[in-house]
Amino acid sequence: MERKTIDLEQGWDYMQKGITELMKILREANDEFMLRELEERWITHKFMVRWLSRFFHYLDPYFIAGRYLPPLNAVGLTCFGVLVYMEVRDNARKAVITRIDREREGEQIDRSLLKNVVDLFVEMDQYEEEFEVQMLEDTANYYKSKATKWIEVESCPDYMLKAEECLRRERERVTHYLHSSTEQKLVEKVQHELLVTHANQLLDGVWALLRDDKVEDLFRMYRLYQKIPKGLDPVANVFKQHITAEGTALVQQAEEASSLVRKFIELHDKYMTYVNDCFINHTLFHKALKEAFEVFCNKNVAGSSSAELLATFCDNILKKGGSDEAIEETLDKVVKLLAYISDKDLYAEFYRKKLARRLLFDRNANEDHEKCILTKLKQQCGGHFTSKMEGMVMDLTLACDNQMKFEEYLRDNTHGIDLTVTVLTTGFWPSYKSSDLNLPVEMVKCVEVFKEFYETKTKHRKFTWIHSLGTCHIIGKFEQKTIELVVSTYQAAALLLFNSADKLNYSEIMMQLNLTHEDVVRLLHSLSCAKYKILSKEPNTRTISPNDTFEFNYKFTDKMRRIKIPLPPVDERKKVIEDVDKDRRYAIDAAIVRIMKSRKVLGHQQLVLECVQQLGLMFKPDIKAIKKRIEDLITRDYLERDQENPNTFKYLA
Known part of the structure; x- marks a missing residue:
């Protein structure tokens, strides 16, 4: 086949003619044909430029570099940009955005076509300014319109399902034909229109989701937001x-x-x-x-x-x-x-x-x-x-070991008593009321024996007997049968009084036991007015008064051989609260002194704030209580007010 040879001028005219025909085709073609023609010509142009670069490879590193000229490949791309791209970029952008919107509506499009056209914008270094900005604006308008319709007709769960699906598809679009740098911007646009703009309406639906235990929908909302x-x-x-x-x-x-x-x-x-x-x-x-x-x-x-x-x-x-x-x-x-x-x-x-x-x-x-x-x-x-x-x-644990040694002591010394004593450390246990109960002779002997035993171990500890916590087993000899009574130490002491007296009035019992009015009323009520009436009371009423008289009820009986007579517990709530309030005063004092000792000089507001922070782990201190403790510490010479500024305190060493 004979090849036709043309000179340079003819070749240039030939190329100009081809470009003119191309521009005419691109201007007159519809969107679909225009994009395909642009894609084909762009691919062909890149192919030809690549081969020309190879043909004239020698020129780039030697001739062109020495004269500071752009490489042949760059010149080829620039030519296409000036002669073709600049003329069709607006139409191409509109055509691509139109196809993206059509795909959002569910229409199938040629994604490879869009990718090649988008790559043209990228290689022309015009992607962000000439394509991305307009595409993002169109996206915002599209989803703004959709969100307005959906929020009116869809429930909160259904709306979130659509929003999640839209976000998934937009990320998928970036993967298939948009530049990776667009993903974050695109997602933010969609999130703003679908989620941020209508956040208040969607949040109203969260109440229903929580009420109805919609776990999956709550998880979806978390993922979206x-x-x-x-x-x-x-x-x-x-x-x-x-x-x-x-x-x-x-x-x-x-x-x-x-x-x-x-x-x-x-x-x-x-x-x-x-x-x-x-x-x-x-x-x-x-x-x-x-x-x-x-x-x-x-x-x-x-x-x-x-x-x-x-x-x-x-x-x-x-x-x-x-x-x-x-x-x-x-x-x-x-x-x-x-x-x-x-x-x-x-x-x-x-x-x-x-x-x-x-x-x-x-x-x-x-x-x-x-x-x-x-x-x-x-x-x-x-x-x-x-x-x-x-x-x-x-x-x-220590008390168990101590009791075993005491039992050995009893066996060795044959005292003939049955006594269990629990020795407690005062600082560990709650404070109990220690009354000067007049113990019966039988109990006094038990106390003295334990004192003798404990003095063999140590003589440097002081005992305080808490009789209100004691328990006794006593034998009651009634007319029908003998019954073992399990009672408190107070109750036992009261019952043993009737071994030496047939009848006692309220005042006599109170004087002989040396107890308070409240304690006497409690124990007499438990013995004469409760389920087990071990004592008979005159008059026979349900309450205890100072004019009552009591005597042992020999006619009492029960089907059990052993009964436990409970003593009504004292309501300790008030005492606990009082003890805690007292401890809090000490804690506030200690916190204030600690703070002032380290800071030396501190303003009132800052002192109160630091005190609240230090004590907040255990309790929430009252501001008035803190102010009161500050004044108390001033009177006790721990602190003093600054003479020039009364709201500033100084620590006194």
Whole structure:
């Protein structure tokens, strides 16, 4: 085949003619044909430029480089850009955006065609300015229109499903034919129009999702909003408000205070599952859960504080017993609830009171369970929180060893008494009222024998006998049969008075026992007005008065050979609260002195703030109480006011 040779000028004319024909085709063609023609010519042009670069490879490193001229490849691309791209870029951009919108509506398009055309914008270094900006603006308008329609007709779950699907498809578009740098901008546009703009309407639906336990929909909402800056804040706020409302309703509807803690645990389990599963342990939702529980867990119920209710619940669980796994799991949940209670010192005091009764009177008490909860409390609140409780448990262990030695002493010295004494450390145990009870002769002998034994071990300890915690076994000889009576030391002392007197009036009993009016009323009521009427009372009424007379009821009988006569417990709530208030005064004083000792000079506002921060782990101090303690420390010469600025305090060493 004969090749035709043309000179340079003819060749240039030939190329010009070809480009002119191409521009005519591109201008007159419809969108589809124009894009395909542009794609084909662009691919062909790149192919030809690549081969020309190879043909004249020698020129680039030697001839062109020496004259500071652009490489042949760059010149070829520039020619296409100037002669073709600049003429068709607007039409091409519009055609591509139109096809993207058609694809969003569900139409099938040629993605490879769009990718090649988009690559033209990229290689011309005009992608962002000439294509991306317009495409993002069109995207915003498209989804703004869609969101306005959807929010009116779709439910919250259905709307979120569509939003999630739209975001997935937009990311898919970037993968197939858009530049990777567009993904973040494109997603943000879609998120803004679908989620941010209509956030308030969607948040109204969160209440229903929480109420109806729509776990999957909540998880979807979390996925959608977590990538939006501060997008989860309003969701977490609704979560907090919902839990607060539900918990407050439980408090208001609580018929029995004892069951409320169990309901709190169930509520906490439920929403902790939400935090873990729906919100992937996000700190915002942990914080929302904590703040919500702090609101209603610190409300009083039927005159009882949450601290007292929690301590009572623990007491019931430990007294009831059960499998180790079940008890440990329940105690773990109780300790988690304790984290939300501000008056932890009040809980500690109530718990210590109940722990004392379990250790001293409950023979079924499980030491492992007691140590288990103390370990959990120590991890939650620190070693100072449980130090006294741990000392109580240790005391009981030492008391058992001490009792074994005392029994050996009794056997060796043949005293003929049956006595069990538990020696407690004053600093560990709750304070008990130590009355000067006039003990019967039989009991005085027991006390003296134990003193003799203990003095053989040490003479440097002082005993205070807490008779209110004692228990006695006495034999009651009635007309029909003899019955063993298990009574308190107070009750036993009162009953033994009737060994030497047939009848005693109220005043005589009170004088001989040397007890207060309240204690005498309690023990006489338990012996004459309760289930077991060991004493007969004149007049025969249900209450005790100073004019009553009592005598031993020989006609009493019972089907059991051994009965336990309980003494009504004293309501210690008032005393516990008083003790805690007293301890708080000492704690506030210590905190103020610590702060001032390190700072030397400090303003009133800053001192109060630092004091609240230091004491906040155990209780929420009252600002008025802090001010009162500051004034007290000034009168005791720990602090002084600055003469020039009365709101500034100085530490006095």
